[in-house]
Amino acid sequence: MTTIRSVAIGIGHYLPERVVPNEEFAAKLDTSDEWIQSRSGIQRRHFAAEGEFTSDLAVKAAEKALSHAGLSGSDIDAIVLATSTPDQTFPSTATKVQHRLGMKGGFAFDIQAVCAGFAFALANADALIVSGQAKRVLVIGAETFSRIMNWEDRTTCVLFGDGAGALILEAQEGTGESSDRGILATDLNSDGQYNDLLYVNGGVSSTQSTGHLVMEGREVFKHAVSKLAATANASLHKAGLTHEDVDWVVPHQANLRIIKSTASKLGVPMEKVVVTVQDHGNTSAASIPLALSVAVEKGMIEKNQILVAEAIGGGLAWGSVVLRW
Template structure:
């Protein structure tokens, strides 16, 4: 028998304010057609002025707990993937822990930008496999609208806010690729590419900063690295791309999503796409897409799902999970 980290509940939250592409036409030299043609994005959600990353994370967590039929007292740990926490410290995860009324266990943040949820899932999987925790709530939550340069049309039109949450629970499997749960993970980073995607501020510089991106270079790295990490994780699981029911990619750019699927020889009919409605929500994008995919009736129990993401660092990775 082999211990597996099995998905038990999924949920998401999106802020009330919806921002269509046309809203940017008032202040920038851009258009709905320009944004759609380059990214596939049609609209995104922005957090309310008083709404924080941990606020959104809690709402996504509550939805996931309801889906799993659990309460916060059933959890052993919380892992929050975010690059936009409420405060420098304590972690957003401990704030979520308090707001959920969870008085036991432990909570911590993971920061790998857009790859954050993949990194958080991998950490949660390791906690379960080691016996450190039996039930782990994994959340991706971001308020990227707070770090945008609203004069930079190449970046500010691409990002949105939101949160998604997934609950993993230890179960015994047969140790084969037919098991439910996380079957394989693959993580990578290369700090030499820091200047391709970063925020030009931080605690030690006593500034908040704004997101900066060399879009063409990020695009060039994305398809190659996403395809490679997904295939590596599948190989670790003893599977191939032909076994995949659903690719649930980081929702950054429709051209990247299509390019990766094409390179993996997976039809777009087997790819969950939400970027048109949410924009790039960084660490929140994969759990958001998983939740929406399940709600649409796309992702069903027993389906083989591959998630893959790349973000600032550069950091990238993938997870193979049987739903």
């Protein structure tokens, strides 16, 4: 039976020029390079320059994805941009990107699921394509988390970085079997009872201020491994696949210990896991597309390989996507 699949045809990423090594934090806080690396695996991260916005990062990543696909902005029908650090309260950052890419038609909107944002964005973009509302969708994860850090909290401010990644999905015919290229299955979840484990203590309605990130790291860790493994297995089951079929896991790059523990729970060796957390830190919704783009750029990922992307973030919200590259 003929079906429509959302096939990846272009990818790109952008990192701000400023690189911030762990030593920079050690000079200001009661911390050290060894302390940060032992708990997170992070060695460095990038911070956006003054006057450099989330939309700027998103545009640069999108331009690289368009170039990779041999397309221009006018070839895109929709933009789904995952971010928790938008330029403004409204309008959406996606519409700013739409304009700067020269995309005159179609539509663009933001989606907010914190670190799970890109998985949620991919699932929504896939639904737009499968339902016939769009032929080509530009899916972006872009963040400037350096703007919401409490620089006196050594347990959180050392973990996050800024960046953007973009992926273009195109409607193509498939057979409906797992041998098809494109997105084969998605799985999305959330549970608001865990709000206080990871949140920003500000907002338009509550405080009329931006606020700073607050996290109960140990509690988040406890939930992360089990929920990430469960959602990845759920997507694989929906796709009619098992962990043995997986060529690459492209996880949310939050913490190396979480990445290793999740891979072990999935039964996937670390040789099949894309790891970039050491260079980027936690870039929230930008995390998965950044890691994926770096892996493609390095020639690690080949056509027709099975990828599993999984992420968890504030909400708590978590989800996964299985696709054949």
